[in-house]
Amino acid sequence: MTPDRAATLISLCGLALAAGVLAAPGPVAAQEEPEVTEAGLARGEMFYQAHCGRCHGMLGQGGEGPSLARPTLPRAPDHESLVEVIRGGIPGTGMPGTRSNLVSDLEVDLIAAYVRTLAEDVVTEVAGDAERGQEVFASTGDCYSCHVVDGRGTGIGPELTGIGLRRGVDYLYASLRTPGSELPVSRRGILRGFRGYLPVRAVTREGRVITGMRVNEDAFTIQLRSISGRAVSLRKEDLVELEKQFDHSLMPAVEEMTEADIDDLVAFLADLGDGS
Ligand code: HEC
Ligand code: HEC
Structure with missing residues (x-):
């Protein structure tokens, strides 16, 4: 650990103790699960709702992201790995990381501690077989x-x-x-940030109607995958109609x-x- 980082940690812990959210006295090593007070858990819950609730559900029951109210989290079995997932996200998936200028190390610790308590509450029961x-x-x-x-x-x-x-x-x-x-939102390629699965209806000059999923697009061409799985590349100048069905699903x-x-x-x- 660099002296700078150590200094930050110590001052963070000082702050945390002053705020009454960490129970353990002295500097806390990043890997160790810090002991958190009730007040700390309450703040962890607040941070959780602000940063995680929209995807994991306000009660941790899941939504766009998986339920966190489970006895064990496969990708975050302990405090250290949970902190890593919160910081770095899960690359290549819909789980984003948090930037350290937006969420401090202390906040991450408190969120992690709060997430651990979720397992004790709701476990979403699934009705079906x-x-x-x-x-x-x-x-x-x-x-x-x-x-x-x-x-x-x-x-x-x-x-x-x-x-x-x-x-x-x-x-x-x-x-x-x-x-x-x-x-699901696409995280890769040129569709990054756009809707991942965009149904498109195209009509050619000859009157042929082609529907499918947009795979790729640039100023002059658009590539679709038809429902039967066939890949089609169309030149936009050959089309009389190109409708992107944002509110439609295939x-x-x-x-x-x-x-x-x-x-x-x-x-x-x-x-x-x-x-x-
Ligand atoms: C934009 C939506 C989004 C936000 C915001 C988000 N997550 Fe996630 N999270 C996901 C998705 C999606 C996954 C599943 C990734 C995959 O495997 O495809 C995930 C996975 C996880 C996992 C792994 C669970 C397991 O099965 O092991 C943990 C832990 C987690 N998130 C915690 C958090 C916490 C804590 C926050 C807030 C700091 C947060 N997430 C914010 C979408 C989100
Ligand atoms: C004609 C093709 C088609 C059929 C049949 C179909 N799906 Fe889908 N499904 C899609 C497409 C395309 C998406 C992407 C999102 C969207 O456009 O709604 C999707 C999305 C989903 C998702 C969300 C996945 C995610 O990660 O967000 C689930 C779950 C799902 N389908 C389940 C099913 C089940 C269960 C069935 C059978 C009852 C089914 N689908 C039948 C085309 C189909």
Whole structure:
């Protein structure tokens, strides 16, 4: 540890003790789980709601991100790894890091301590039957026609392997009941920051109608993947119409399914972990 960093830590701890949020006296090594007072947990909760709640749910029940109200977090089994995940995010996923000029080390410690307490509270119970859900997925739902799970299926939709680690139960219900309402955002390539799955309808000069998912786009061309999985590249000057359907999803609504089917599907999806 550089003298600078040590000085920062010591002054931080001084501040923390003065504010009555850390119970342990003296400097706290970054790796060790600091003992946090009730007041500290209350502040941790506040920081959590400000920085994490919109994705993980205000009660940690999950949403765009997975539930954190679980006895063990696979990617953050202890304090040190939890702090690392909060700081650095999980690269290549929808889990962002926090910049140190926005959130201090002390705040990260308090958030981590608060997250640990979530496990004691809500554990989202899933109503359905996961095994039956898998059958619905393969039969009535015909979900493998657009989604890959553990190497099975084809993919115009996002891969669902491990979806249970990435999304909360409410989000899963919403993506089935009102497709497109909860949309994954692309983190890669030129679509970075745009909606990840944008349905497009194009009409050529000859009157051919092509619908599919936008894969790539520049000023002169647009590349689509059709529902059947075929890749198509179109020159914009050949098109008479190019409609980007921002509020539309290619994922069909599950109208013909019963509530029980949906419960079972969600139970199946929520169970999809790292495959082990
Ligand atoms: C923009 C949405 C978003 C925000 C904000 C966010 N997260 Fe996440 N988080 C995610 C997503 C999505 C994942 C799942 C990443 C993956 O595996 O695809 C995740 C994963 C995690 C994990 C790993 C859980 C496991 O299964 O081991 C932890 C822990 C976590 N987040 C904690 C936090 C904390 C604490 C905050 C606030 C400081 C936070 N997140 C802010 C979206 C978010
Ligand atoms: C015609 C193709 C198609 C079919 C069939 C389909 N989906 Fe989708 N699905 C998509 C697309 C495309 C998305 C991306 C988001 C959007 O456009 O709504 C998606 C998104 C999702 C998501 C959200 C994934 C995430 O990470 O945010 C879930 C969950 C999901 N589908 C489950 C299912 C289930 C369960 C079935 C079967 C009942 C199914 N899908 C059938 C195309 C399909």
